Structure formats: structure tokens, C-alpha cells
Amino acid sequence: MKFTMKFIxxxxxGNSYIYVFDYEEKIKNPNELARKVSCVKFGIxxxxxxxxxxxxxxxxxxxxxxxxxxxxxxxxxxxxxAAMLKKEICGLDYFSVETASxxxxxxxxxxxxxxxxxxxxxxxxxxxxxxxxxRLAEKVKKLFKVKPVFVEFVDVGNKHLVxxxxxxxxxxxxxxxLLQKKEYFEGGINAEFVxxxxxxxxxxxxxxxxxxxxxxxTGAGAVAFALIKNGVAERNxxxxxxxxxxxxxxxxxxxxxxIISGETKVILEGEYYENRDERGL
Numbered sequence: 001m002k003f004t005m006k007f008i009x010x011x012x013x014g015n016s017y018i019y020v021f022d023y024e025e026k027i028k029n030p031n032e033l034a035r036k037v038s039c040v041k042f043g044i045x046x047x048x049x050x051x052x053x054x055x056x057x058x059x060x061x062x063x064x065x066x067x068x069x070x071x072x073x074x075x076x077x078x079x080x081x082a083a084m085l086k087k088e089i090c091g092l093d094y095f096s097v098e099t100a101s102x103x104x105x106x107x108x109x110x111x112x113x114x115x116x117x118x119x120x121x122x123x124x125x126x127x128x129x130x131x132x133x134x135r136l137a138e139k140v141k142k143l144f145k146v147k148p149v150f151v152e153f154v155d156v157g158n159k160h161l162v163x164x165x166x167x168x169x170x171x172x173x174x175x176x177x178l179l180q181k182k183e184y185f186e187g188g189i190n191a192e193f194v195x196x197x198x199x200x201x202x203x204x205x206x207x208x209x210x211x212x213x214x215x216x217x218t219g220a221g222a223v224a225f226a227l228i229k230n231g232v233a234e235r236n237x238x239x240x241x242x243x244x245x246x247x248x249x250x251x252x253x254x255x256x257x258x259i260i261s262g263e264t265k266v267i268l269e270g271e272y273y274e275n276r277d278e279r280g281l
Contacts, residue, residue, distance in 0.1 A: 014214025014245015034065035065207025076217020101157030176206025214245025221258030
């Protein structure tokens, strides 16, 4: 037995992470630990690991590691859950959070102590397009049997490909996997596949470092940016996105800041005993 680690598993729209308060920074190899705890069969099972620690720039610091051990720059749903967990400790509602993509703001709008769930918003910052070669953009479109209405390459602190329209029957797991290859995007990319519903938008997700997941917080911001840019949705109006794991609402203000909101919930908490894993995870 190597060490014992207290943890909390929480989810937002089905994005579940293992949260650890690491104020003394005792975890020296979070990449390896993320792979182990994320494993369903031999670990706890999650989309990744989130370490919460002290910060000189904000109320606290958040580092997020995907299930494959790679570190992500930001995770909107993890940010919202982290704010709820901090509220449980200090009772505050507003938090500034240091992330690898800058300091973000989170606000706990409501919290049920007995059920350990809440409704939390987070300002994930301004989204913008990043440039890709025309040849690559056309190559991406050719992955689909029916040409999408539009594709957008969006940076929200991490990079996303948003594909809108004619994707209902697309094999997003296969396409998402292909997009992670070097000939498409060096280091991989997050991908969202979007279809219009009556009063909302259906979104399927493939996350860099995790694969198919039930939702993506920064992906929700990227989708909202793409929809507004192409005239499908409006700024200063609540945009309802339906993911496989639940709903996320996005509000884009006059400063083009993406504010994502939705439910958060603690699933369980306990102690993790890290033993030697013969499979080498």
C-alpha cells in the first residue's frame, strides 16, 4: 500500500471527476494517479482527476487531469463542481479560481445541504476562433457522409471543433477518435456534434484525453459561440443545450463572456488506497 487519499466524486451534467483537496501538494504524480482513479474496473471510475489547492492569484487553484493522464487547461463542469465543494467548506457563494487557462469566476446560485447538490454558474471567459488551414477544414468535413451546415474551430481556454447540422446519424465516437490523430490535430481536440431541437440543441461530445463523455462545460461555451456567430442563437439570451448527461444553459453577455449554468451533485466520498497495479496503468 502506497498511500491513502480522501476524495469526493461529483458530477455536473454527467461529467464526473474525482476531487481531492491537495493543500499541501502531497500528490507528486497526478498524471499517473488520474489514470488509476479514472479506471472503472481497478479504480473509482470517472472522467478524470481534479486537484484543489491554495492559490496566490485567486481563492483557490484547480488542476484537471483527463482519464488518460493528460492535463487539461480548463473544465467548465469541474469548475462548477469545485465551487460547490468549496461552498460546503466555507459557506461562500462567489469564488475566483486559478486554472491553467487563467483565473475564472464561479457562483453557487443554490445549494441543498441534505442532498449535497446545487445549481452553479461559471464565467469561463471569452471564446474566439482559432485558425486552421483550409485544407484541414475540408479534410474534417469529408469525415461526414452528409456535409454539416457549418463547422467552427473555437478556443475557450481549450480548443474545440463544433460541428452543426446533419450529424444525427454520424458515428461521433469514430469521428472523434480520428480527430485525435496527428494528421488532424496535434495533441488532439475536443469535438461537439450539434443538432437543433424545438427549443434547445442536442449535443454529443468527444473529449480530448477522455473519449466520449456525457457532457462538456467548455464545450457548451464553444457551441454557444458557434451558434451565435452563425445566426442560429442570440447573444444575451439563455441557450439551452441538452447533453447525454443533462442540461447546461449558456448565456453570452455583451462582453462575449460565456457563462455556463446547471446542476451539480456529489455522488460519493471515501478513501482511495493506492496499491501496485500490475497492469501498469
